[in-house]
Amino acid sequence: MIEWRENAPKWVQVAEVLKQRIADGTYPVDxxxxxxxxxxxxxxxxxxxxxxxxxxxxxxxxxxxxxxIGTFVAPPPADE
Incomplete structure (x- = not known):
């Protein structure tokens, strides 16, 4: 369970959790x-x-x- 911060909307906080899980490999690319x-x-x-x-x-x-089918982790943008 997440500890909600009062200074940020819930959608932002949930998105942060998902982005952290992507960064730590819980949800891999694709x-x-x-x-x-x-x-x-x-x-x-x-x-x-x-x-x-x-x-x-x-x-x-x-x-x-x-x-x-669902929503998937996008590959990181290619360096230009």
């Missing part, structure tokens, strides 16, 4: 991230918050979705 339903259960958040977490991770390029 590995499946928890579903919206799994996030609701694990973090005791409402479905809209879980959806926002996954949407923001996709917008940030951290994750990508495969329709009907």
């Amino acid at each position: 590995g499946r991230l928890p579903s919206q339903h799994e996030l609701v259960r694990e973090f005791e958040i409402v479905p809209n918050t879980a959806q926002k977490v996954l949407t923001k991770l996709r917008e940030q390029g951290v994750a990508y979705s495969v329709r009907g």
Whole structure:
């Protein structure tokens, strides 16, 4: 269970946890991230918050979705 900070929205805090898990290898590149339903259960958040977490991770390029299958860890951007 997460200890919620009052100074940051819950979606930001959950996204931080997921990004940390990606960084430490819990979720490898192309590995499946928890579903919206799994996030609701694990973090005791409402479905809209879980959806926002996954949407923001996709917008940030951290994750990508495969329709009907799930959300996955995106490869790091190639150095230019």
